[in-house]
Amino acid sequence: MNQRLIHLLSACLLVLCCLLTTNANASGVRTQHEIDWVADTRAQVNEGEALYLGRHLRSEVFFLPYYIADEGYVLGVKGSRTDYHPLPPERVAELQASGMLPNPLPDYHLRLIDLAIGNALWLPILAGFLYLLLRQAQALHARKLHCAVTFSEAAMGPWLASYKKNWALSTKHLRLFMLACLPLGLGWIINSLPLLLMGMLLQAPFILLLISQFAYRIDLYEKGMVILGPLEAGLLYFSPASSIREIHTCYSSNKTDIFSGRLNDSVMVEDLQDGKKIQLCIPSNIANMQDLLQRLRHLQVSYLLPHFIAQHQLGATLDFSGLKIRKSQLMTTKQVINATDIDSIELKNTLLDVLLVIRQKQSKKDFYRVRMANTTNFHVLLALLNLYFKPETKPAAK
Numbered sequence: 192m193n194q195r196l197i198h199l200l201s202a203c204l205l206v207l208c209c210l211l212t213t214n215a216n217a218s219g220v221r222t223q224h225e226i227d228w229v230a231d232t233r234a235q236v237n238e239g240e241a242l243y244l245g246r247h248l249r250s251e252v253f254f255l256p257y258y259i260a261d262e263g264y265v266l267g268v269k270g271s272r273t274d275y276h277p278l279p280p281e282r283v284a285e286l287q288a289s290g291m292l293p294n295p296l297p298d299y300h301l302r303l304i305d306l307a308i309g310n311a312l313w314l315p316i317l318a319g320f321l322y323l324l325l326r327q328a329q330a331l332h333a334r335k336l337h338c339a340v341t342f343s344e345a346a347m348g349p350w351l352a353s354y355k356k357n358w359a360l361s362t363k364h365l366r367l368f369m370l371a372c373l374p375l376g377l378g379w380i381i382n383s384l385p386l387l388l389m390g391m392l393l394q395a396p397f398i399l400l401l402i403s404q405f406a407y408r409i410d411l412y413e414k415g416m417v418i419l420g421p422l423e424a425g426l427l428y429f430s431p432a433s434s435i436r437e438i439h440t441c442y443s444s445n446k447t448d449i450f451s452g453r454l455n456d457s458v459m460v461e462d463l464q465d466g467k468k469i470q471l472c473i474p475s476n477i478a479n480m481q482d483l484l485q486r487l488r489h490l491q492v493s494y495l496l497p498h499f500i501a502q503h504q505l506g507a508t509l510d511f512s513g514l515k516i517r518k519s520q521l522m523t524t525k526q527v528i529n530a531t532d533i534d535s536i537e538l539k540n541t542l543l544d545v546l547l548v549i550r551q552k553q554s555k556k557d558f559y560r561v562r563m564a565n566t567t568n569f570h571v572l573l574a575l576l577n578l579y580f581k582p583e584t585k586p587a588a589k
Contacts, residue, residue: 223250226267226275229299234266234291236276241269244292246299250309259309261301313388334424338417342426348413351486356407357478368397409473411486416460418471425471431498433462434567435487436512458487461567491570499571503579511572514559519579521549521559528558530580538573547572 226245234242245267251258264283268274286292307314371393378386399422407420415428427433436459458473477483499509508517515522519530532552539546544562547569551558563569 221252223252223256224248224273224275225250226265226272227305228267229264229297230293232266232286232291234286236266242266242276243269244296245275247275248301248305248309253312255312256309257312259301259305261299264296264299331422331424335419338419338424338426342417346428347415347417351411351413352479352482354409354411354477354479354483356404356474356476367393371397403474409477409483411483416471418473423472425469427460427462427469427471429490429494430462431495433460433495435460435491436564436567437484437569438564458484460487488570491568492574495568496571496574499568499575500578503575509575511569512565512567513561514566514572516572516575516579521580523559526558533558533580536576536580545569 225248227248228243228245230244232242232244236242245265247262247265249260249262250256265275265278283292287294371390374386375390378390403420403422405421410417418425438457438459457475460471462469503509503516506518508515513523521528528551534550534552537548539548544564547561548557549559566572
């Protein structure tokens with residue numbers, strides 16, 4: 192999802208939280224009362240005071256009005272838009288019996304202009320959403336055209352497999368749906384527009400997830416891959432600059448992983464083409480996901496590893512997102528270690544990820560500890576570690 196759309200969604204949730212938690216008497220949030228004329232009347236409350244039959248409109252304002260409510264009939268004071276006298280049902284019956292009020296009372300409905308002004312705060316937000324959605328649709332259409340124009344069977348090589356999404360929803364998706372239903376239900380019961388809007392906004396990731404299920408397809412070729420779906424499109428040719436990263440979003444700090452509907456794990460495939468960064472995200476709710484992962488891991492070893500070995504032999508510095516390799520040295524942002532000073536290299540299976548742990552001789556602390564989700568071309572890194580640093584790398588414990 193576009194980052195600007197994410198930021199606008201976050202801003203909307205922040206505004207709604209302010210509206211729900213701020214006291215109506217606090218600065219910035221206030222209540223406005225206005226009496227809308229309906230009919231003239233001869234009724235009087237105070238002698239000499241001219242009155243009219245009006246409708247009491249109450250507006251909640253946070254810099255701009257965000258909620259308007261019709262509070263029923265009142266007796267408005269002529270010459271003022273805000274002064275009025277309450278009109279309880281027994282008083283209405285009394286005035287109708289004396290002929291001072293029409294019987295029945297005139298029908299009254301909020302005009303469109305009243306609704307627009309009374310909800311003015313949401314109009315620029317809605318306009319911003321519509322604008323960004325339009326830009327998203329235009330960008331998606333442009334990407335699909337680009338895929339159609341630049342696709343080349345000769346450059347892609349032999350077709351290997353196709354993958355589609357399955358309809359299995361994770362526990363996280365169901366929790367998100369139930370979480371969004373709480374403000375929706377509460378807003379409906381207490382007639383609170385901010386709560387209703389908050390529920391709708393929280394439903395957005397779940398709705399996007401359902402939309403993204405239709406006609407989603409991944410075509411994997413020997414030298415590239417193509418992704419086409421209702422909300423995304425992309426084409427990538429594999430090259431020595433390609434990187435593959437298996438992401439576990441429970442460890443991710445990226446808001447996009449949460450609000451885009453990709454609440455479960457995913458795979459990021461990136462490459463630099465014509466100076467531009469091409470990024471494809473593959474969500475884990477893909478049928479035969481394990482087969483796709485095995486093919487991508489095989490790609491790292493068979494296609495990318497020879498390039499990395501050649502670069503290593505030339506003395507180049509190889510970067511694996513936090514850990515760098517140069518000749519017989521391993522480097523992080525804080526320290527450098529030689530191959531002879533490595534005590535052990537281990538893989539540890541955790542509940543949701545795999546940890547790579549490198550220990551230094553005569554040191555109680557680990558030299559390097561990283562999750563597979565935070566490392567690009569993780570399996571290339573393992574192969575290089577086995578080749579040049581510790582042939583007896585310990586396998587992951589079952």
